[in-house]
Amino acid sequence: MLRVETLRIAPLPSLTFEVAGGECLAVEGVSGSGKTRLLRAIADLDPVAGLIFLDGAERGEVPAPHWRGLVRYVAAEPGWWSDTPRATFAPDRVDTGKLERQLANVGLTPLHLDRDIALLSTGERSRLAFVRALQGEPNVLLLDEPTASLDPASTALVEEQIRFQLFAGRTVLLATHDAGLAQRLAHTRLMLPKPRETAIAAEAGTR
Amino acid sequence: MTYVPLTPLDLGLAALLLLLTGGLSLAFRLGLERTILISAVRMCVQLGVVALVLKLVFESGSMLATAAFALMMLLATAYEVVSRQERRFQGPVSHLMGGAAPFMAGLVASIFAVSAIIGAEPWWSPRYLLPILGMIVGNALAGVTLVLDTITSAASRERAAIEGRLALGATRMDALQDVLRRGLKTGLTPILSAMAVAGLVSLPGMMTGQILAGADPVDAMTYQVMIMFLIAGATGIAVVLAGLVAVALLTDDRHRLRLDRLAPVKPNKQQS
Numbered sequence: 001m002l003r004v005e006t007l008r009i010a011p012l013p014s015l016t017f018e019v020a021g022g023e024c025l026a027v028e029g030v031s032g033s034g035k036t037r038l039l040r041a042i043a044d045l046d047p048v049a050g051l052i053f054l055d056g057a058e059r060g061e062v063p064a065p066h067w068r069g070l071v072r073y074v075a076a077e078p079g080w081w082s083d084t085p086r087a088t089f090a091p092d093r094v095d096t097g098k099l100e101r102q103l104a105n106v107g108l109t110p111l112h113l114d115r116d117i118a119l120l121s122t123g124e125r126s127r128l129a130f131v132r133a134l135q136g137e138p139n140v141l142l143l144d145e146p147t148a149s150l151d152p153a154s155t156a157l158v159e160e161q162i163r164f165q166l167f168a169g170r171t172v173l174l175a176t177h178d179a180g181l182a183q184r185l186a187h188t189r190l191m192l193p194k195p196r197e198t199a200i201a202a203e204a205g206t207r
Numbered sequence: 208m209t210y211v212p213l214t215p216l217d218l219g220l221a222a223l224l225l226l227l228t229g230g231l232s233l234a235f236r237l238g239l240e241r242t243i244l245i246s247a248v249r250m251c252v253q254l255g256v257v258a259l260v261l262k263l264v265f266e267s268g269s270m271l272a273t274a275a276f277a278l279m280m281l282l283a284t285a286y287e288v289v290s291r292q293e294r295r296f297q298g299p300v301s302h303l304m305g306g307a308a309p310f311m312a313g314l315v316a317s318i319f320a321v322s323a324i325i326g327a328e329p330w331w332s333p334r335y336l337l338p339i340l341g342m343i344v345g346n347a348l349a350g351v352t353l354v355l356d357t358i359t360s361a362a363s364r365e366r367a368a369i370e371g372r373l374a375l376g377a378t379r380m381d382a383l384q385d386v387l388r389r390g391l392k393t394g395l396t397p398i399l400s401a402m403a404v405a406g407l408v409s410l411p412g413m414m415t416g417q418i419l420a421g422a423d424p425v426d427a428m429t430y431q432v433m434i435m436f437l438i439a440g441a442t443g444i445a446v447v448l449a450g451l452v453a454v455a456l457l458t459d460d461r462h463r464l465r466l467d468r469l470a471p472v473k474p475n476k477q478q479s
Contacts (some may be wrong), residue, residue, distance in 0.1 A: 075317070
């Protein structure tokens, strides 16, 4: 259970909501409305006032690296810090058999792990980052535009994997422009107002 | 061999070569005449003042005067490191770190040199301490400038990679280790290449000075080697200090990357 209390992301009004395990909250809004900032704040990547609880523990009570092990943010443009993806996967902690299955589930093979990052397509990089974020079994996934760079076939695969994560009891927050994706996956949808609009409309809709 | 003092006339003769450069600037319309003139006059005034002040300090032999001169070096170092930075930290911490890292390392190395190696009495003897301190701090300063520049610009450029590591649960040291290592390497490069080519291309300045002043080349060499070792050691300390402080300042206790602590780049300074 992820609970956000009076989170202040200027210029938005303070946000309070909760998302249970196995549930998906879609964060929608135009560019610049604060979707990314909201997800980053929950992962404690930016200093933001407010309280965020995961199963009763506030983020400030948990060492930050541990918090981000549980609450995993996946950026829209993933970062790479070595020549091939493999080194960014913390090899000692990864179960290779499982990793291979996870790669196959999103249409990739272990060979992709050893390709030059620069030679991978944007969509391949995005899916690799998605699989990378699943390592260590986080409780909460904060997905920033997970399908923005994907073709319809890959989108369907990733969507299915997000659904699988929900079945496994994980909490998913999804920042997206894709209303269809939000409608198919989300139990609750949070519409951030346009910048400079004051009212915030939280539309509770079920699939 | 004896030491030949130079007269103002000798300096005037040397200045003829500078006039030649000014003439070239005119001929090729480089527009540098003013800059050449100002730089030359600035150099004469600065060195003249420093020489006179040093003379006073040496004659007085007072500890207070030595400390005051060293303090002036510290201030100049802080100013120099900060002004050479493209992306610097906001607030006074920038000057504090820029001045303290090279100066502290230089001070430790030169006091060590004057008291333990040269064995001068007293240990703060300005005649030995101040020139050695100046040489060491000057080199450490160059190293620190490079470290800070490399770390701040790499952290800004590689923000996605650093935050990607943080998001996967890395500590700030893990997330910035590549940036830190690259910064330290860059900071140590000048002194390492200076040692590697010392004497091949040009004689180091201090050795040249001692030889011109009539010292035996072998004696001059031993002094130069000592200074090089001291510079390498002090630069190493200064570079590591500055690198660790920079990493600490670029992050916070919640292991976040805090690029907001860097001052915005001035648009007119971006590319020159």
